[in-house]
Amino acid sequence: MKEQLKLENQLCFRLYTASRLITQAYHPYLTKIGLTYPQYLVMMVLWEQDGQPVNDIARRLYLETNTVTPLLKRMEAEDFITRKKGKDDGRKVIVSLTPKGKALEEQASCIPFEMSGAVACRSITEETAPELYRTMDDLIETLSRSLLP
Amino acid sequence: MKEQLKLENQLCFRLYTASRLITQAYHPYLTKIGLTYPQYLVMMVLWEQDGQPVNDIARRLYLETNTVTPLLKRMEAEDFITRKKGKDDGRKVIVSLTPKGKALEEQASCIPFEMSGAVACRSITEETAPELYRTMDDLIETLSRSLLP
DNA sequence: TATATTTGCATCGTGAACGATATAATTATC
DNA sequence: GATAATTATATCGTTCACGATGCAAATATA
Numbered sequence: 001m002k003e004q005l006k007l008e009n010q011l012c013f014r015l016y017t018a019s020r021l022i023t024q025a026y027h028p029y030l031t032k033i034g035l036t037y038p039q040y041l042v043m044m045v046l047w048e049q050d051g052q053p054v055n056d057i058a059r060r061l062y063l064e065t066n067t068v069t070p071l072l073k074r075m076e077a078e079d080f081i082t083r084k085k086g087k088d089d090g091r092k093v094i095v096s097l098t099p100k101g102k103a104l105e106e107q108a109s110c111i112p113f114e115m116s117g118a119v120a121c122r123s124i125t126e127e128t129a130p131e132l133y134r135t136m137d138d139l140i141e142t143l144s145r146s147l148l149p
Numbered sequence: 150m151k152e153q154l155k156l157e158n159q160l161c162f163r164l165y166t167a168s169r170l171i172t173q174a175y176h177p178y179l180t181k182i183g184l185t186y187p188q189y190l191v192m193m194v195l196w197e198q199d200g201q202p203v204n205d206i207a208r209r210l211y212l213e214t215n216t217v218t219p220l221l222k223r224m225e226a227e228d229f230i231t232r233k234k235g236k237d238d239g240r241k242v243i244v245s246l247t248p249k250g251k252a253l254e255e256q257a258s259c260i261p262f263e264m265s266g267a268v269a270c271r272s273i274t275e276e277t278a279p280e281l282y283r284t285m286d287d288l289i290e291t292l293s294r295s296l297l298p
Numbered sequence: 299t300a301t302a303t304t305t306g307c308a309t310c311g312t313g314a315a316c317g318a319t320a321t322a323a324t325t326a327t328c
Numbered sequence: 329g330a331t332a333a334t335t336a337t338a339t340c341g342t343t344c345a346c347g348a349t350g351c352a353a354a355t356a357t358a
Binding site: 002005007010011014017018019020021023025026037041044045047060061062063105108109113115119123124129132134135136138140141142144146147 | 150151155159161166168169170171172173174186190193194196197209211212254258264267268269272273277278281282283284285287289290292293295
């Protein structure tokens with residue numbers, strides 16, 4: 001058995017598992033307000049700045065537009081957002097919040113606090129979190145640069 | 150704009166993004182040997198111990214059996230594994246490596262070394278990695294316990 | 299100003315994930 | 329030993345992810 005092929009030595013497996021499990025932990029809270037986790041991410045992007053083209057939203061989330069487009073269509077069908085052709089540039093599709101989408105921010109505002117209970121563990125505290133965030137951000141930047149065309 | 154709803158304050162978004170990007174980084178290496186990333190995880194479980202029931206594989210990967218079953222069927226179609234009913238317990242399906250599946254371990258053995266280049270960044274070194282792994286393991290255990298029925 | 303290239307988004311196909319549900323085999327209870 | 333409860337896996341439907349490809353609008357080049 002090759003040591004380097006053991007699960008316990010894989011960073012990726014840990015990230016993959018932690019990501020799935022924490023997303024599962026969000027599920028009951030997000031279901032209440034009618035969102036999936038990726039849709040919640042899109043809403044956070046729009047709550048920060050309303051009226052953005054598809055491309056900007058995708059880049060912010062490190063996703064491809066072919067992932068975001070169908071996601072946005074479902075969100076439009078649920079009346080959380082609108083999609084309109086840009087006036088200056090006819091290729092762009094500008095995504096904006098509906099009143100329902102704007103109102104959702106208030107309902108969602110408690111979720112981060114409710115979630116903090118689920119991830120409360122010895123290793124992640126007020127003191128250690130910033131260091132962990134920096135490590136993750138560094139990793140993400142390194143990976144995203146190494147994946148460029 | 151609510152502070153707690155900003156992307157930059159989300160641990161989950163970081164895990165989700167890092168997981169996706171690192172899996173993408175694996176893609177070219179795994180394609181060469183005909184595996185997807187989740188299939189690679191299953192192979193690692195079987196290389197560690199051949200001949201396991203579906204349930205054990207799923208538990209080891211923190212996945213549901215309804216995710217693993219179709220995954221295994223595709224791997225069976227590719228002749229990496231076999232699926233046979235258990236003799237002692239007729240409900241179990243025992244998953245075993247084919248010769249092709251066993252031979253793949255040798256081909257895969259270089260992947261972890263090739264990948265270590267992609268994640269090489271200031272924040273993750275020989276010294277800091279064990280601490281990061283412990284934090285992730287702690288988080289995963291906390292989450293998996295909080296998600297129990 | 300024609301033509302070529304680039305850009306922004308969409309469509310399609312495949313492979314996960316997972317909740318809900320079904321089915322068959324085993325075990326427990328009466 | 330018949331019935332109920334449990335366990336192991338599978339099926340189904342919906343929603344991502346993403347590579348490959350298509351198309352139309354905008355820009356660059358000849």
